[in-house]
Amino acid sequence: MRLTVGQKTFGLLAGITALLLIARPFAITHAIVSTLPNRYVKISDSTAGTSGVEYELGFDATIPGTLGSIEAEFCENDPFPGTPCTVPAGFDISAATLVSQSGTNDFTIDALGTNAHRMVLSRVPSAVGAVTFKFLFNGVTNPSATGTQYVRLTTYSGANRGGSVTDKAGIAFSINGDLSISTEVPPHLDMCVGVTIPSIDCTSVVGDTINMGTLKTSTPAVASSQFVVGTNADNGYTVTVSGAPLTSGNNVLQALTSLTTSTPGVNQFGMNLRQNVAPVVGNEPAGVGSALPVGNYNIPDNFIFKSGDVIVSASAPDNYRRFTASYIANIDNKQPIGFYATTISFIALGSF
Amino acid sequence: MSKISRLMKRISYITAATVISLGSLLGFVSQSASAAAGTPRLIMMSNSSNAAATATTGYQVQFKTMSTYTGQAIIVDFCTSPILSTTCTAPTGFSAAAVTITTNTAPMNTQTWTAAAINSNRTVKLTQATGVSFTSATTADFTLNFIQNPTALGTFYARIYTYSAVAGGTSYVDTAPDTGATHVDDGGVALSTDNTVTVTAKVQETLTFCVFTSVSTTGVSCPGTISGVVLGDTNGVLSSTTTNYLSNTAGVTPFYAQLGLASNATGGVIVRAKSTGTLTSGANTLATSGTGSGSCTADSAAAGTEQFGFNVTAGTGGTGTQTADAGYACGAGSHSFDTTNTPNLTSATGDPVLSTAGPSTEPTTEALVQFMAKASTTTKSGVYTSTFTFIATGSY
Numbered sequence: 001m002r003l004t005v006g007q008k009t010f011g012l013l014a015g016i017t018a019l020l021l022i023a024r025p026f027a028i029t030h031a032i033v034s035t036l037p038n039r040y041v042k043i044s045d046s047t048a049g050t051s052g053v054e055y056e057l058g059f060d061a062t063i064p065g066t067l068g069s070i071e072a073e074f075c076e077n078d079p080f081p082g083t084p085c086t087v088p089a090g091f092d093i094s095a096a097t098l099v100s101q102s103g104t105n106d107f108t109i110d111a112l113g114t115n116a117h118r119m120v121l122s123r124v125p126s127a128v129g130a131v132t133f134k135f136l137f138n139g140v141t142n143p144s145a146t147g148t149q150y151v152r153l154t155t156y157s158g159a160n161r162g163g164s165v166t167d168k169a170g171i172a173f174s175i176n177g178d179l180s181i182s183t184e185v186p187p188h189l190d191m192c193v194g195v196t197i198p199s200i201d202c203t204s205v206v207g208d209t210i211n212m213g214t215l216k217t218s219t220p221a222v223a224s225s226q227f228v229v230g231t232n233a234d235n236g237y238t239v240t241v242s243g244a245p246l247t248s249g250n251n252v253l254q255a256l257t258s259l260t261t262s263t264p265g266v267n268q269f270g271m272n273l274r275q276n277v278a279p280v281v282g283n284e285p286a287g288v289g290s291a292l293p294v295g296n297y298n299i300p301d302n303f304i305f306k307s308g309d310v311i312v313s314a315s316a317p318d319n320y321r322r323f324t325a326s327y328i329a330n331i332d333n334k335q336p337i338g339f340y341a342t343t344i345s346f347i348a349l350g351s352f
Numbered sequence: 353m354s355k356i357s358r359l360m361k362r363i364s365y366i367t368a369a370t371v372i373s374l375g376s377l378l379g380f381v382s383q384s385a386s387a388a389a390g391t392p393r394l395i396m397m398s399n400s401s402n403a404a405a406t407a408t409t410g411y412q413v414q415f416k417t418m419s420t421y422t423g424q425a426i427i428v429d430f431c432t433s434p435i436l437s438t439t440c441t442a443p444t445g446f447s448a449a450a451v452t453i454t455t456n457t458a459p460m461n462t463q464t465w466t467a468a469a470i471n472s473n474r475t476v477k478l479t480q481a482t483g484v485s486f487t488s489a490t491t492a493d494f495t496l497n498f499i500q501n502p503t504a505l506g507t508f509y510a511r512i513y514t515y516s517a518v519a520g521g522t523s524y525v526d527t528a529p530d531t532g533a534t535h536v537d538d539g540g541v542a543l544s545t546d547n548t549v550t551v552t553a554k555v556q557e558t559l560t561f562c563v564f565t566s567v568s569t570t571g572v573s574c575p576g577t578i579s580g581v582v583l584g585d586t587n588g589v590l591s592s593t594t595t596n597y598l599s600n601t602a603g604v605t606p607f608y609a610q611l612g613l614a615s616n617a618t619g620g621v622i623v624r625a626k627s628t629g630t631l632t633s634g635a636n637t638l639a640t641s642g643t644g645s646g647s648c649t650a651d652s653a654a655a656g657t658e659q660f661g662f663n664v665t666a667g668t669g670g671t672g673t674q675t676a677d678a679g680y681a682c683g684a685g686s687h688s689f690d691t692t693n694t695p696n697l698t699s700a701t702g703d704p705v706l707s708t709a710g711p712s713t714e715p716t717t718e719a720l721v722q723f724m725a726k727a728s729t730t731t732k733s734g735v736y737t738s739t740f741t742f743i744a745t746g747s748y
Contacts, residue, residue: 038619039748044700045626046743054700079557146575148559171748172559172615179563179609179740181598181723183583183590183631187733201593201655230655230729288656289729317730319656352733 035169036060038132041151043142048175049090051141054099058134059153061103063166068125068159069110070133072151074117076143079150079170087117090144096137103133110160122159146176189237189350190320193227200287200322202228212246212329215253215340220262221329222281225344228322229312230289233350236314237291239323242307242345245269246329248338253329259302268330270303273311273323277301282326289321290314303328311346395428395510395541399501402545407450407500415512417490417537422483423459425521427513427529428476428496434509434540440526442474445503448496449473456493459484467496470524477521486514486536501545510541559621560614560714561744565598567607570717574612581607583631583725590727590736595651595659598723609721611706611742613667613674614714619747620672621712623719626702626741630689631660631725633734638725646690646703648682651724658728660738661687664705667719672712674719677704687724702743 039059057072074093075085094116098109106123113120121135143149151171157163195207212221231237245255246269256270262279273293275282278301285292291314296304303326312323325344398410413428430448431440448469455461463480470477476496486492492514502508513535515521523532564576582588584596598607615621631638641661642649652659663682666674675681680688690696690703697703706719 035748037748040619040745042701042745043743044702045741047741056701080554146562148561150557169748170557172557172617172746174559174561174744176561176563176742177578179565179578179581179742180737181581181583181631181740182588182735182737183596183725184588184735185590185633185727185731185733188592188729190729232727232730232732234732317732319729 036153036167039153039169039171041171041173046174046176047178048146049142049144053140053142054136054138055140056134056136058132061128061131061133063128063155065166066125066157067128067155068163069120069122069156069161071154071161072119075150075152079152079172081152081154081168088143088149092116092141093119096139099136099138101135103131113161120161125158143175148172148174187232187352189231189233189348191227191229191348193346195225197226197228197322200228200320215329215331217265217331217333219264220279222279223327224282225325226322227346228320229348230318230320231350232317233352235351236316236318237348237350238310239312240347241309241311242347244342245305246340246342248340251336251338253340255305256303257306259296259299259304261301262303262328262330264330265332266330267332267335270305271325271327272299272303273297273325274300276326279328283324285321285323287321288319291318291321393539393541395543397543400546402501402503402505407498409499409501411496411499413496414491414493415539417486417492417514418488420487421516421536423486423514423516424480424483424518425515426478427521427524429511429526430474431509431511436511436538437527437529443502443504443508447473447500448476450498451476452497453478454495454497456495459490460492460494479518479521481518505545507542507544510543513538557748558616559744559746562612563742565607565609569608569720573714576612583723590725592655592727592729595724595726610718611721612714612718613744614712615746616711617746617748618710620708620710621744621746622704623706624702624743625697625705626743627697628739629698631736631738633736636732636734638736640689641687644689644691646679646688646693648686648688650686655729658726658731660725661689662721662723663687665720666706667715667717669716670713672708672710675707680705
């Protein structure tokens with residue numbers, strides 16, 4: 001088919017149209033920046049201004065060619081190697097020592113290149129395989145300000161930052177404040193006294209009056225009371241008993257001033273802190289604590305009462321301990337008639 | 353006036369008319385052409401770079417045929433001038449030496465075409481002895497691969513001819529395209545190479561990490577503040593009968609220590625806790641939860657039990673996921689303290705308590721650290737203290 005003018009023209013016009021449709025001002029490509037993968041800096045203390053801190057620097061070595069030196073520059077503005085660096089105030093790595101290295105064993109600190117905010121490691125240049133480098137430094141002083149800080153890593157083909165730059169990348173780490181926690185444990189001496197104390201923590205105390213009933217010459221009158229003690233006193237505590245024997249006006253039941261067994265028909269008033277068989281009265285000390293009755297008050301079936309006697313002792317802090325005071329009263333046939341009463345006090349003394 | 357000059361003159365008149373009035377252009381085209389007028393005729397380049405030695409460009413060619421015939425040859429001739437039947441000068445640096453063809457749609461892909469470069473690699477010749485069926489509604493769609501773009505910047509052109517006989521392509525001559533056989537359809541396309549612009553952008557490594565205290569678990573973020581931290585009742589006194597939590601001086605309990613964390617570290621972040629040890633007053637220390645085993649231990653209300661420990665709850669609501677370390681993700685009513693395992697709270701770099709697996713933003717509810725302590729009846733009196741440092745390490 002012969003070309004007509006219209007077709008030829010269309011070809012030319014179509015070309016122009018296509019130009020208008022297709023022409024583009026420019027093409028865009030993306031630059032790829034090499035990195036040191038799995039890079040990190042791990043520090044032993046993130047507290048601002050702290051000295052003697054360990055810094056561990058690690059990265060995967062995927063560096064082409066030879067590796068002769070590594071530079072770690074610490075900046076507070078950004079992690080981009082080769083750009084102006086704002087030195088972190090207070091930071092100092094100049095006196096750090098290279099404690100250990102892995103993935104390699106031949107790097108040393110380049111003293112000339114290292115300063116307060118730059119650490120340079122150098123060696124005789126050699127090729128690098130696929131390996132993970134770790135370098136542990138100690139004796140580093142943290143920046144004095146909190147916030148994010150950066151490390152700029154640069155690797156060089158030559159020693160002492162010579163040769164060419166083979167790789168570079170950045171790392172971010174954080175300096176922050178401590179969290180200090182405090183609390184106070186006050187000195188305490190807990191004690192409660194009652195007829196009965198069911199739970200050994202003074203949360204339940206029952207009664208404060210004991211009725212020993214009618215005194216007889218043939219059988220002893222018995223009664224008991226309880227007290228609980230616990231303390232955090234460094235040197236423990238003592239409990240002292242205070243009071244008078246059963247008294248009615250001028251008539252007194254004879255207090256036992258030495259250890260004596262219960263003897264019906266003999267004028268007696270005494271106590272101990274044990275479980276007794278003759279007569280049946282009292283209980284053994286109970287509770288988590290370890291305090292014990294003292295001396296004469298610690299012997300079952302033997303009784304005594306001397307006001308001012310220490311009856312319980314603990315030499316160290318002690319958990320709650322419940323003691324049962326067992327009382328006996330015997331009379332002879334000459335005991336005058338009357339209503340006999342007494343008030344017994346137990347006094348705990350902590351030694352802090 | 354020669355036939356060619358008359359033709360050129362006529363073309364120039366029409367071109368001038370086109371420049372002056374685009375409206376008339378469309379009307380003219382619709383009168384002289386059929387379906388091809390309404391269909392884009394184009395060559396789409398995969399790369400417009402003029403860089404040398406990059407014969408990797410693909411040219412996707414599309415055009416609509418204008419009549420019904422069996423197409424057996426197609427010529428795509430690349431020239432510095434679009435004028436058909438004139439001498440075609442190859443654009444500088446252009447080469448189709450390595451050309452291959454990929455047929456994209458029917459009818460082109462109903463047969464296997466042979467692609468070859470002729471005329472010193474300036475011209476692409478496509479031949480198919482059986483041929484494919486073209487109609488007035490057919491769109492030829494194929495891609496010429498491994499083209500070397502011109503190295504000169506600017507516009508260049510492609511002249512396209514179709515033939516119903518193989519000989520049309522085999523004997524093609526630029527100034528006499530009908531030498532081997534009369535061509536059926538023709539058309540031209542303009543292309544352009546251009547400069548490349550390298551775009552760079554810096555995305556810096558980021559790590560935001562802070563430790564702060566707050567009565568609220570939401571709505572607070574870095575940097576935050578640490579203020580009035582006590583452990584115990586409103587007077588900072590530890591109880592031997594009830595469990596105490598971190599409080600502030602106003603007595604609001606519980607009072608949380610919170611960890612704000614965000615980073616673009618591709619390998620995530622590990623947060624480690626380091627401690628001076630359990631609560632200590634001179635030579636006196638408070639027993640730790642789980643006896644320092646690093647296992648979550650239920651809080652005790654027993655008067656004879658003293659405890660000190662903490663737990664960690666991961667933050668939620670941000671991008672990325674935080675995970676509390678199993679040794680400290682105890683939940684309510686249980687706490688932990690590790691001075692036994694390796695690493696532990698007294699190790700050189702502390703004990704992991706929280707981590708992310710990849711990039712993450714600061715969550716709307718921050719990670720919480722809840723401290724708990726209880727004295728026993730025998731805990732010696734004194735002011736007890738402990739200091740914690742939280743260290744975040746990102747892996748980039």
